[in-house]
Amino acid sequence: MKITIFLLFLITSLVGPVNEEPYIEGERKAKITTEFGDMIIRLYDDTPIHKANFIKNVESGFYNNTLFHRVIPFFMMQGGDPSSIGAPMSQALGMDNCPTIDAEIMPGRFHKKGALAAARLPDNMNPTRASSGCQFFVVQGFKQNDNQLINSGKTLTPIQKAWYKARGGYPFLDNDYTVFGEVIEGLEIIDLIGAMETHQAGVNKDRPLEDIKMTVTMIN
16 A cells, blocks of 8 residues: 655744754755756765665666655745656655665754754654655744744754844754755755646646746765
8 A cells, every 4th residue: 555655744833954064065965956047955974875875876867757745835845756657637756665774863963944854654664664665755844932932842952042033944854864964055945946836626636737847966
C-alpha cells in the first residue's frame, strides 16, 4: 500500500539557517535551478549519510525535472519525488517510493528559513525517524515572536532565537527531522515559490497550479 510522506504541520498564527558557524571552505555545494532562479545549497559535513545520498542523487540526474509538488506558504516546499516527472494534475504525489536512510538529527541544526531537510514518514509508522532517500523540503517559515518561540516547546539557543526572530523559519520541526544543508544564496526563490497558487483540496492538495520543475547540479 502506498503511503504519503508526512511532514508535521502545526497551524499557528502567522506574523510578519543553518547552523551557527559560517560556511566552511571545501564543503560541497549544489545548485537547484527553477523557473524563478537558482538556490545555492551548502551540504553539512556532520550529516554524512544524507550528504552522500544527496550528492549521489544529484550526480545521477535523479532530481532533474522532478517537481516541488507540495508548497505550503509560511511553512515549506517539498520535492524530489521521482513519480512527479510528467505527472498529470490528477495524480497523487509524495508517496513513499524511495528507500529510507538512517536519521542524522544533529543538535544545533534547526529549521531556519532556507534549511534543507529530509522528508519522512510520521513517528507512528517510523519510530526511528528514518529519512526518505529522495524527498526533501526547504523551509520558508515565518518570523517568530517570543511567545511563538516559547510555544514551540523547543529549547533554543540565543543565536537560534535570533535567526528565528530576524530571518524566520519553523522551530516546531526542530529535532524531529534531519536537517542536512541550507540555502546560502537565493533565499528570495523560496518566497517566490511559496507565493504560488496551489490546489486546496483533493489528491493534489498543496500542489502548485503550474508545475515548478527543478534541475539540481553539484557546483564544487
